[in-house]
Amino acid sequence: MENNSKTILALLVGAAAGLAVGYFLASDNKDEIIADIKDAARKVKDNLDEEIEKGKKLVDDVKTKVSDLLDNA
Secondary structure, X not given: OHHXXXXXXXXXXXXXHHHHHHHHHHOOOHHHHHHHHHXXXXXXXXXXHHXXXXXXXXXXXXXXXXHHHHHHO
């Protein structure tokens, strides 16, 4: 039964993707849609870069604290 559920889900996802592509190809404002997608992708990239920098800073702070603890031990 679980296999049937996966098949149905895959079918629904494929149908949704097909509808999206069909809408895009039939749309008169393709350039606007592409610009919106690029803008959204850029925002995601910027947010990801920001989070990566925060993670790097956190790792550096932890390294410094561990080093200080080891030096004082």
